[in-house]
Amino acid sequence: MCGIVGIISKHDVVEKxxxxxxxxxxxxxxxxxxxxxxxxxxxxxxxxxGKLQNLKSALxxxxxxxxxxxxxxxxxxxxxxxxxxxxxxxxxxxxxxxxGIIENCKELKFELQKDGYQFLTDTDxxxxxxxxxxxxxxxxxxxxxxxxxxxxxxxxYAFAVLFESSPHTLFVxxxxxxxxxGFGEDICVASDTTALSGLSQEVIYLDDNEYAEISLSxxxxxxxxxxxxxxxxVPIPESTIHTGKGGYDYYMLKEIMEQGSTLRHTxxxxxxxxxxxxxxxxxxxLACGTSYYAxxxxxxxFEEYLHIPTDVEIASEYRYRKAIVQPNTLxxxxxxxxxxIDTLEALDYVRSNYNCRVLAISNVKNSAVSRMADxxxxxxxxxxxxxxxxxxxxxxxxxxASMAVHNNEFLLRELRNMxxxxxxxxxxxxxxxxxxxxxxxxxxxxFLGRSSLYPIALEGALKLKEVSYIHAExxxxxxxxxxxxxxxxxxxxxxxxxxxxxxxxxxxxxxxxALARGKRMLILTDAEGATRLPGEITxxxxxSVHPVFSALLYVVPLQMLAYYTALMRGNxxxxxxxxxxxxxxx
Ligand code: AGP
Numbered sequence: 001m002c003g004i005v006g007i008i009s010k011h012d013v014v015e016k017x018x019x020x021x022x023x024x025x026x027x028x029x030x031x032x033x034x035x036x037x038x039x040x041x042x043x044x045x046x047x048x049x050g051k052l053q054n055l056k057s058a059l060x061x062x063x064x065x066x067x068x069x070x071x072x073x074x075x076x077x078x079x080x081x082x083x084x085x086x087x088x089x090x091x092x093x094x095x096x097x098x099x100g101i102i103e104n105c106k107e108l109k110f111e112l113q114k115d116g117y118q119f120l121t122d123t124d125x126x127x128x129x130x131x132x133x134x135x136x137x138x139x140x141x142x143x144x145x146x147x148x149x150x151x152x153x154x155x156x157y158a159f160a161v162l163f164e165s166s167p168h169t170l171f172v173x174x175x176x177x178x179x180x181x182g183f184g185e186d187i188c189v190a191s192d193t194t195a196l197s198g199l200s201q202e203v204i205y206l207d208d209n210e211y212a213e214i215s216l217s218x219x220x221x222x223x224x225x226x227x228x229x230x231x232x233x234v235p236i237p238e239s240t241i242h243t244g245k246g247g248y249d250y251y252m253l254k255e256i257m258e259q260g261s262t263l264r265h266t267x268x269x270x271x272x273x274x275x276x277x278x279x280x281x282x283x284x285x286l287a288c289g290t291s292y293y294a295x296x297x298x299x300x301x302f303e304e305y306l307h308i309p310t311d312v313e314i315a316s317e318y319r320y321r322k323a324i325v326q327p328n329t330l331x332x333x334x335x336x337x338x339x340x341i342d343t344l345e346a347l348d349y350v351r352s353n354y355n356c357r358v359l360a361i362s363n364v365k366n367s368a369v370s371r372m373a374d375x376x377x378x379x380x381x382x383x384x385x386x387x388x389x390x391x392x393x394x395x396x397x398x399x400x401a402s403m404a405v406h407n408n409e410f411l412l413r414e415l416r417n418m419x420x421x422x423x424x425x426x427x428x429x430x431x432x433x434x435x436x437x438x439x440x441x442x443x444x445x446x447f448l449g450r451s452s453l454y455p456i457a458l459e460g461a462l463k464l465k466e467v468s469y470i471h472a473e474x475x476x477x478x479x480x481x482x483x484x485x486x487x488x489x490x491x492x493x494x495x496x497x498x499x500x501x502x503x504x505x506x507x508x509x510x511x512x513x514a515l516a517r518g519k520r521m522l523i524l525t526d527a528e529g530a531t532r533l534p535g536e537i538t539x540x541x542x543x544s545v546h547p548v549f550s551a552l553l554y555v556v557p558l559q560m561l562a563y564y565t566a567l568m569r570g571n572x573x574x575x576x577x578x579x580x581x582x583x584x585x586x
Pocket of ligand 1: 291292334338425583
């Protein structure tokens with residue numbers, strides 16, 4: 001969470017920093033700020049609470065200029081979203097932007113306060129600014145101060161720091177939070193390459209514990225022992241250059257509507273490593289959120305078609321359990337961003353304690369996970385900007401399904417047919433929009449599914465709560481009688497995923513049980529299923545699909561339902577409250 005940008009140029013950098021922040025706003029939008037060193041060699045900064053638009057207005061009222069500057073868009077961890085807590089954070093002659101968490105901030109604050117440094121914010125980052133200032137006050141150079149600070153703080157960080165006493169140099173560092181250097185007419189640094197598109201042609205990805213001193217005339221990169229190292233520049237990946245909303249009001253709708261083509265593209269460019277499953281006797285899937293639901297769906301496929309026992313674990317829980325990984329386990333890590341700290345830490349736990357092969361599935365080229373895995377498969381969807389994952393989820397499912405049925409020509413053909421079926425569902429937009437109007441005012445919605453549609457019920461509920469803020473829960477339909485049925489009354493819509501497949505009869509009984517307790521029900525089914533379900537219930541009839549891949553199809557109307565419900569409630573669909581796309585704090 002939080003996005004950072006830094007630029008050094010021969011021209012004013014403020015506008016470019018704000019454009020970079022615009023691309024990073026998906027990482028957090030509680031507040032934003034910019035700081036520069038002005039022509040008098042003094043740090044000037046402007047900050048505003050809320051979305052970037054507010055910063056732009058503040059900069060209109062109070063313009064600042066400089067050839068070197070840093071910017072930040074915040075997802076609050078320590079301290080509320082106030083101007084005082086907005087980055088860049090200042091201490092006399094030093095200014096810092098930070099993504100991550102300083103874990104020893106309390107101890108450091110105590111020491112710095114004893115030394116006379118006055119704290120004006122509730123942020124953990126302020127200790128960094130004061131620590132640097134303290135070292136300068138003790139006669140240290142910016143380089144010495146920066147190295148001392150890196151050695152003193154614990155936790156996670158990507159930093160960019162301005163020193164008035166070194167007005168042409170930007171100091172940057174990373175540990176567990178992403179940071180990339182960009183090279184073009186200007187020298188830039190950013191949390192990810194999307195912020196650099198248009199500014200840089202080549203990039204260098206910093207690795208953990210590396211830091212850099214950057215000026216227009218030189219870029220020096222150091223490893224964790226402060227030894228100068230050489231890293232090669234690589235061309236900026238094309239998939240990070242995103243092309244706007246394409247005429248849609250929101251990225252989320254654009255990304256939902258793209259799913260036919262993103263799926264085709266992902267499958268065309270996919271190459272499952274030879275012998276991937278040789279000697280594999282167990283699969284362990286680690287992921288969070290929507291990616292975790294993709295993993296849950298894959299378990300059905302892996303066990304049925306690969307005949308390999310599969311465990312799926314919530315990464316944030318897994319790393320704090322003394323989990324045992326059996327010999328010959330293939331670890332599959334699913335992460336759209338490739339940067340989710342919970343997932344990376346869980347992977348790190350496995351890597352540090354067991355010897356096993358790791359395959360990562362990610363949408364972001366060169367993200368941290370790609371450097372920690374033995375194999376990487378990309379969901380080639382292009383950048384997903386909407387905070388709620390949509391097209392990357394279906395692409396994850398396509399990758400996982402391809403892995404599961406890679407030896408089965410018939411099923412591979414069926415899978416390749418999925419984009420067409422999805423496009424049929426996408427053409428039902430008007431119908432789905434009108435269904436959204438029937439849930440727009442409710443307080444709670446339940447989603448029921450069975451088998452591989454159980455994780456889709458969970459994902460449908462997650463999508464709805466993320467963007468509409470309506471309370472929603474997904475359940476395995478057979479499980480509701482064990483408790484959740486108590487939630488059902490006439491006010492609670494129950495959305496059931498019920499294709500005409502081997503689970504149809506069981507699902508129909510679950511529907512009857514729910515119907516006996518409430519009256520608001522929506523069933524997603526196919527033409528055959530519709531003829532066998534009670535006529536009076538509202539149905540959305542989707543194309544019939546090979547039962548193995550129904551998850552890929554049934555999630556799409558649920559994404560649209562969430563989108564339209566949120567839209568009707570007047571929410572900012574692309575930037576739902578409290579969320580950020582890349583979750584780099586634990
Ligand atoms: C999806 O809509 C969510 N915003 C969220 O659950 C996400 O899937 C989760 O944070 C994991 O992210 P990752 O795939 O980038 O690791």
